[in-house]
Amino acid sequence: MDPRAQDVLLCDLCETDPLQYCCEHCDINLCTDCVSKHLSDSSKKHKIASYHLHKKFTPKYLKCLKHVEKDCEMYCESCHIPVCSTCISSGKHKGHDISDILEKLGSKKQRIQKDLEELEKKIYPRYTDISSAVQTEKAEVETNYGKLATTADQQGEVWHREVTAIVNKRKADIVEIKTKHLSLLDKHADEITHRMTEINQVILEMKNILDTNDISLTSTYKSRNNEFNKLPPTIKVTLPSLSTPAINTETLNEMFGSLTSLYVTTVKPLLDEPRVTATIDTGYKYLTNVSCLSEDQVWTRGENTMKLLNLQSKLLTSIQTKSGDTPTDIAVTRDGDLVYTDYHDNTINLIKNKQIQTVITLQGWRPLYVCCTAANGLLVTMISDDDKQYKVVRYSGSTEKQSIQFDDQGSPLYSSGGYIKYLSENKNLDICVADYGARAVVVVNQSGKLRFRYTGHPSNTKQSFNPYGITTDSQSHILTADCDNHRIHILDQDGQFLRYIHCHLRRPRGLCVDIRDNLFVAEFNTAKVKKIQYL
CATH class of the missing domain: 2.120.10.30 (TolB, C-terminal domain)
Incomplete structure (x- = not known):
């Protein structure tokens, strides 16, 4: 037996894809693709609902901390905690808004589902685009710094032996600045990758919450979408240039040309909502x-x-x-x-x-x-x-x-x-x-x-x-x-x-x-x- 069958419930029709919905009238579980097939049978009355909110859903109630023999079947909106019937009858929550914990669970999972979709379809792809742009810029760095090195070589050929030492020195400067440049981009890429890893981890945790009946996990969920919506600033680095003035043998070092410093500016994106x-x-x-x-x-x-x-x-x-x-x-x-x-x-x-x-x-x-x-x-x-x-x-x-x-x-x-x-x-x-x-x-x-x-x-x-x-x-x-x-x-x-x-x-x-x-x-x-x- 496939051990995954113990963890993933499959569609009753295709028996291959995970179930997402159920028909309450026909008492059948369905995947997303099979919903339309099921509804095509117009000879029967159908009512499609989310599987997690189906009436056959068996919740795993949290035991009350104060009344250990009781399940927390209600939720105090004022105190933001699950409560049992004894808690309610004790009067400690008198005047508070009390809701059914299954309803609270359903709305919370809907919020999680919404956050999950936003992370997968909107936020994470934007990080992917930024990561791709950094990799493209790194490739351009190699090309552009190569052009600088070529310029230094061409100038060195004109100056022959007298300027060989200066050429080597300038190329070393280029390599050093390029290393700093790439280091900056590597650091930026690492930060983005780290953030993407965090998002992936949160996505996995959210999927785990959606697939579990553990009310404790669901009720303690806190959305991090606002945090991830704040995209990291783009690093804009101005490439150095190498000047090539006319040759003056008396001032070889000065006349060969100097390499400008690496100039880094941070591009701050506009907030979606000031x-x-x-x-x-x-x-x-x-x-x-x-x-x-x-x-x-x-x-x-x-x-x-x-x-x-x-x-x-x-x-x-x-x-x-x-x-x-x-x-x-x-x-x-x-x-x-x-x-x-x-x-x-x-x-x-x-x-x-x-x-x-x-x-x-x-x-x-x-x-x-x-x-x-x-x-x-x-x-x-x-x-x-x-x-x-x-x-x-x-x-x-x-x-x-x-x-x-x-x-x-x-x-x-x-x-x-x-x-x-x-x-x-x-x-x-x-x-x-x-x-x-x-x-x-x-x-x-x-x-x-x-x-x-x-x-x-x-x-x-x-x-x-x-x-x-x-x-x-x-x-x-x-x-x-x-x-x-x-x-x-x-x-x-x-x-x-x-x-x-x-x-x-x-x-x-x-x-x-x-x-x-x-x-x-x-x-x-x-x-x-x-x-x-x-x-």
Whole structure:
């Protein structure tokens, strides 16, 4: 006798495949393929049900811990434990929701079945794709590093004996970096394989639960699908290059060319469902601006004061503007100081150790929105005194370094209306302006040349795009607040729409990200700041 017959119950019709269903009227067990064959007999009445939920299913009840002679035939929904009839009659579960444990078992197994299908059909195949991509990249590594070695050989042939030692040294460097590169990929592949092994183990355990009548195993099941749904980040490695300048026999070592270092960046995937991780009540009537000081402290601007708050809404510092008027915008410098613009007295101010210093006073123009640059300078959008022109100005300290106002054809880059023109510098040094008057995000490169305009998702023709706040992250994503439509648009650095963030936002205005790419959103009407994880 096949020993597997003791473990696997077979279909009564084909007697080869494991049974999954039963016909309650005909009292016959069926596999998936034989269900349709059985139903084809229209001369009889049929009722197909899952085998595990069939009335002939004989449960293996758990013995009550307090009343050892009793089976736990019920389940306390309030206490989340199996209970026996004596437990119920004792009054200890009075007022609690009590359900039949077989019903609970059935619903739990259905959840397990659903999780199993998601793991097998959706989650695990995605890990397989990632693993395959890593293996493909490893093959490309061999090819590309081979090209580098060939380049080194060709250069060595030109230089003959004098450069042989340098050639060998450079090739050794290539091998060393390649080893590091492959080591990184091997480590990444091992992590993925380990995770895949975990998933396979969980799949086997879940199948075991589904095939057993042990209520204890089923009732203690905890889904790990949310854990496995969080895919590992993709490692992006920039290949080194080998420069080959003209030969100078006096400086052979320098002129042969240097090998760039291995540069590794982590590509963070977007979450399927962004989530709010903290909410800060600022106490303002209306809130327009937010700027991160750290992961758990943010500067905010509502009326004529600027508040520093932590994630628990505790006020740490409150500063009023020098003029007493409402600041237009705020930004935190790389040194952790606060900058604010004052439209009313034409100034840009720095707050250091709670002391306000006016660093720039404008003539003929009024400052609007401000951001700090990677070079620790400032970018400021401003409006002319006659309210007809807008431009972006770059400052180093108090010195104007660049003015961006017109495109190559001499036309204004920014609309003449709307007033609201938040801005941010991207990781690639592009300057991104949320031009509310133009209903567009206008992006120019570092030199001020227009790259693109984003006017909203192409498929959305019913709702106007109303950009307010704007920020960028470590992945060079551009995030802009579509205030009137209560959502955030995420774009790549070339202006391609990637997805929305909703998170039940209400009129989002100011935006910023911290060093870990957590998004902080200032809600205008609620005067709350929401911290959102989206990567």
